Amino acid sequence: xxxxxxxxxxxxxxxxKARLLQTLQREGFEVCDQGTDSxxxxxxxxxxxxxxxxxxxxxxxRGILICGTGIGxxxxxxxxxxxxxxxxxxxxxxxxxRRHNDVNVLCLPGDLIGERPVDELVLMWLRTDFxxxxxxxxxxxxxxxxxxxxPDINRGV
Ligand SMILES: O=C(CO)[C@H](O)[C@H](O)COP(=O)(O)O
Numbered sequence: 001x002x003x004x005x006x007x008x009x010x011x012x013x014x015x016x017k018a019r020l021l022q023t024l025q026r027e028g029f030e031v032c033d034q035g036t037d038s039x040x041x042x043x044x045x046x047x048x049x050x051x052x053x054x055x056x057x058x059x060x061x062r063g064i065l066i067c068g069t070g071i072g073x074x075x076x077x078x079x080x081x082x083x084x085x086x087x088x089x090x091x092x093x094x095x096x097x098r099r100h101n102d103v104n105v106l107c108l109p110g111d112l113i114g115e116r117p118v119d120e121l122v123l124m125w126l127r128t129d130f131x132x133x134x135x136x137x138x139x140x141x142x143x144x145x146x147x148x149x150x151p152d153i154n155r156g157v
Contacts, residue, residue: 003126006051006060008034010044010073013066013110016118020064023119029126032060048076055104056080063105064122070107077105081146084139089113094121098128102139 005024009017014036024031034050036042044067051063055077063085065073070087077085085105088094089112097103106125108118130139 002028002030003062004030004032004060005126006032006034006054006063007065008047008051008063009036009066009110010047010068011036011039011041012068013108014039016066016108016110016113020066020119020122023123024126027123044072045076048073049080052077052080052083052085052105056082061104062126064108065105066108066110068109068111070109074105074107077107082143084142088125089121091121091124094125095128098125099131100135102130102135 007017007021007024017033021031021033032054035047044065048065051060051065054060055063063077063083065077065085067073070089074085074087077083083105084101084103085107086093086097086101086103087107087109088097088103089109094106097106106122108122
């Protein structure tokens, strides 16, 4: 089954996004490019929302969001039910985000990733499976938080 990937960035991630779009299409992923398309300044929430909504609604399997640090994109995306977003930029963290946390939205720091092999990093993230096992109950507890209005940390959801 083809994996559907949503891709979006703000002005600080637009060049990496363009590069990833080509790489992911070449590798056979179905990619949905949600902008932005120029280096004109934009507000990252407007673009994170486009991808996060589609993850929440089951229209996309994974998302990749790029801003200067990846942090703003992750904050916005994590507001959406079913989204587990993290800002990552090295191989170990990227791999663990999949294996232990089942992260479904990878947020990349466009300003910091520099000459790192971003294509390889993203392909590895897309191809790394969640380990399940003991991590399943933990991720289930995160999912349970989605269904309550006011999380109560003492209640042990
Ligand atoms: O990293 C970001 C959010 O986490 C943004 O890319 C960054 O804040 C944009 O800043 P500027 O308006 O100075 O280009």
